[in-house]
Amino acid sequence: MVPPLLINSFFEDFPSIVIIVWVLAIVFFFVLISLVFFLKVVRFRLRKEELFVETQSKKYEENIVDYLYSNENSHELNSAQKEIIDKLKLSLVRSLDRKIFINTLLKLKGEVSGNMITVINQLYKDLGLATQAQSKLHSKKWHIIAIGIRDLRRFKVLEAQDEVAKCINHSKMEVRRQAYLYFINLFGFKGLDFLDELKSSISIWDQIGILDALQGMETQEVPDVRKWLSSENDYVVLFTLELVKAYNLRETQKELLLLIKHENKEIRLKTIRLLNYLYIIEAKQVLINTYENLTIKEKIAVFELLENIGVEVREEGAFVLKHINSKVFEIKVLALKILKQIDISKFIGLKNETNVLANLKVINYLENNP
Amino acid sequence: MDKTQKIVIAEDNSVFLLLIKLKLEKEGYELFVAEDGKKALELIETHQPDLILTDIMMDYLSGLEVISHVRNVLKMDVPIIVFSASGQEEMVTQAFNLGATDFMVKPLIPNELIIRVKRALV
Secondary structure, eight states: OOOHHHHHHHHTTSOHHHHHHHHHHHHHHHHHHHHHHHHHHHHHHHHHHHHHHHHHHHHHHHHHHHHHHHOSSOSSOOHHHHHHHHHHHHHTTSHHHHHHHHHHHHHHHTTBOTHHHHHHHHHHHHTTHHHHHHHHTTOSSHHHHHHHHHHHHHTTOGGGHHHHHTTTTOSSHHHHHHHHHHHHHHHGGGGGGHHHHOOSOOOHHHHHHHHHHHHTOSOOOOOOOHHHHTOSOHHHHHHHHHHHHHTTOGGGHHHHHHHTTOSOHHHHHHHHHHHHHTTOTTHHHHHHHHGGGSOHHHHHHHHHHHHHHOOOHHHHHHHHHHTTTOSSHHHHHHHHHHHHHHOHHHHHHHHHHOOOHHHHHHHHHHHHOO | OOOOOEEEEEOSOHHHHHHHHHHHHHTTOEEEEESSHHHHHHHHHHHOOSEEEEESSOSSSOHHHHHHIIIIISOOOOOEEEEEETTOHHHHHHHHHHTOOEEEEESBOHHHHHHHHHHHTO
């Protein structure tokens, strides 16, 4: 230890700025040493944990494979399997161990199919892991709830459906997403019944996820979706429109025609486009009758529908003619295109009637381009 | 006495590897396991197996490279069964072009694997 007197005499003749620099240098030196030590400790701990995970994974892999091969021919547990379960139960007290074990089970689940999957799911339940996952649903932390539902889905724990149903309207989107996927993955199209209870939104991403999960189902028997087209939740209606499109559900025609007058403009627009996609001829007159109350985007969609489905001169000809001078360029072009299809002489005659250069250019363009 | 038939398995999923290893050992085969393509080639060159089972996606060397090496460099006509995940159809075609004998899509049924192995070794 340097005596304080010696330190004082060392700094005696220095200006104060040099003393400050010295002090700072010493402080930083100690901070650096502490940081290096801290990082060493962190690295040591991480390596130790990594090694532990590796060792435990190997152990659990052996346990799982032993369990699976202990009794391949019967659904009843034999003594060897019971022994493995007891041993595992003692080992899975710590949450890290449970995490490693579940990851190992999932690693295997992704590679095998058939009866082995049923056995793996049963092992998950027999070890009490399903009960633990269910208890996560009561957590105050949303991410714990989401993890709980995810695990219940991955291991097909049907018994948890009532508890999961309570999370359908959870305030966090991630929890709701896991709940939707739980119902779809476990119950297929029947799982769509969660839409009856849904009061919150379904994001586009979730809609894609649900449709993707449904397309992977073995049975493709689509239930009656008409009730969801009249749901009070606009998100349910929007999602149902996606379902109608994905599965070409033309039997929903009556409900779709009613949606043209829906107060949500997104629903109206999507409905018009869907009517076009499904080629529903009856939509033409309904749309013409409500045309004036629609937004510009919807009006353009109406003309796209008329162009696609086709127009009868006697019935819709006058309507089309009325819009050839529309201020909206897209509508004008579509109206002229339709006119060219239904009455070419009238279309050609327009050249002499119009004195607006822009209109003439459009007519000339359409005349030369199919 | 019949000579024990040797199989090299190249698969990077350790638990799946263990599962099929035990299954095949129960059937009386001698197994050599590799967790990546590089090690698989070493085992193939050392042990001259009667059958090779290989995953397509692996570290260091892919299953396709393993097949190519076996057929073009080692000039071995040993049967090769390829494991592929769904969505890797193009790779399976490439595997057949390179000389694979059979393929199985994961997730697979272990008992079906045994049947295919037996058939390949007839």
